Amino acid sequence: MASLTQEAIAAHILACLRQELDRRHPGQATAIGLETALVGPGAVLDSLGLVTFAVSLEQRLNDAASVNLNVADEQELTRRNSPFRTVGTLTQHLRSLIGATDLA
């Protein structure tokens, strides 16, 4: 499995998030960054959007970087301290998943 830098992972996440937001709210250029909330208070995605975003990200990482990860993981999406809280926490989560896979 190819290795990805934290910056590259964040870029993939932001690209997928932009795609999702553009579809849901065309013409509204919502500012997004590492602090953007994905779930919980202030989240920019609804529950359906979160699923389509996570599946799209999973596909994108596979296409662009040959990274096979279970991004759309039901437990991770719904658990209390979800890594999907923000773009930044999701980036760290995916980096650690990739790191764990690299070590395996």
Added chain:
Amino acid sequence: MSTGISTFALITDFTAEPLADYLRSPAEAPTLAVRTAPFDQVTQVLLDSTVAVWNPRPDAVLIWTRPERQLASFAQATAFQRPAPQALWQEVEAFAAHVRRAADRARYTFVATWTMPPHQRGWGMLNMRPGLGLAHHLMQLNLRLAEALADLPNVYVLDAARWTGLAGRRAHDPKLWLMSKMAFGLEVLQEAAADLKAALRGLAGQAKKLIVLDLDDTLWGGIVGEGGTAGITLGGHSPTGEAFVEFQRALKALTQRGILLAIVSKNDEAVALEAIDQHPAMVLRRADFAGWRVNWQDKAQNIVELVEALNLGLEAVVFIDDNPAERARVRAALPQVTVPEWPADKLHYARALLEARDFDTPALTAEDARRTKMYQSEQQRQALRQQVASLDDWLASLELVIQVEALNEVNLVRATQLLNKTNQLNLATRRLGEAEFWDWAHSPGQAVWTFDVSDRFGRYGLTGLASLTTAGGAASLTDFVLSCRVMGRGVEQAILHVITEQASARGCADLTAFFQPTERNHPCRELLDSASGFEHMPGTDLYRWAWPGGYPLPAHIRLQWSASAPAVAASPP
């Protein structure tokens, strides 16, 4: 340009909100206000006209279901039980009956065909075995469905397998289904939305009518001005030569659907035409083109002149050129013209044309297949015009005959097409589906006539339409529609003659016409403002008949009333 179609309803047995998003998107016309029916309540919604999704009446609706959900027998088949074929057919008929029942609740109803995820291998090598295989069942079910709905003029069955095929492995994702009940991936929904929008543009009469083509490296490989006819790459055994032949075949096929072809090329005209006439591998010959401008002038200017000569609007044009600079120039100068990005790889030309969503039309008429011939006849007429001394002499030499016929089941398809596609000489610019137009024409007080025009050069076809609404001794001209193909040769006046005679035959002393202005229909106002017999009511768009008698039939026109005309048009002259 507005399509007049703005509201859309989705009735599905899966989560379709992303499809609604794509349909709402302003990136591609029309932008739609979309309502979705309650999740997985297809039958209930189809049977109940009071459900919110039907009120107010949407312009169009898509019914998209999964076969294993709608057809219990098919669900049995997926579990490798063996349902009786009769049970499957009955369930399809029942579903079609529900669609039929709901079909008048929207102007247009789309029904997506049933598909299975490609990962469902069914019976494997037996999957196409009649009476057993899931793939075989599915094909038969879709055929039955299409046939059961074929007689409904406002219902269109769309091929969902195309959408899933284009999306490939991303067509279905088990996670999307299990986590959010999305039966299809986003790529499928994007393709569906694009096809639906193309269909809606077609229904609104916005299909493209003319493809303007470059020559060098577009219709053939190489520069004909440098290597001559023998030097161009076309046909033979090279993949590139074959690709150009394939592209020309695809273009020629489009002419059978009524699409006109024309050339705008920077070349020496004699050299270019020699290649078209003489090269043995040319599929397209001079007779396949409605016109050309082959010279060294600006292409945008050439397109304007060509389109004017063909009496079309720029918004009806698709311009295909391999050169990005020429494409950019035409895009900038003529934003109404559609200029698709064109593949750099010539082997992809035919594919790019075949997947274009610019040519969807709701019906095909006899006129469509011979449109290029009609334009060539027109060029012969214009050549004659150069030879005769006066306009009257020219008109007399044409030997024009107009067949007048009431709207009937045979001419309905073409009449509706004319109503929806005509922009310039169109009084009200009404856009109606076949069923709507038929119902309107057969309401009390309405009468519709069609005008089929021919002359000694050939048939123009059904190119005119007029309708009257009468009540209490007053008549109103509702539609006055004439194809630009026959404008300016007295047909307008012949229609005025028929209208005024018919209003009089119905005992109507008062005849009015309400002009609905649009961006394109100023020729209609100019006709009314000329010596039409109608007087403009100041400060309004209303016109009132002011002459003591009817409009005289132009001397150079012979009118023939079809036997069926009196069925709607009482007391023809």
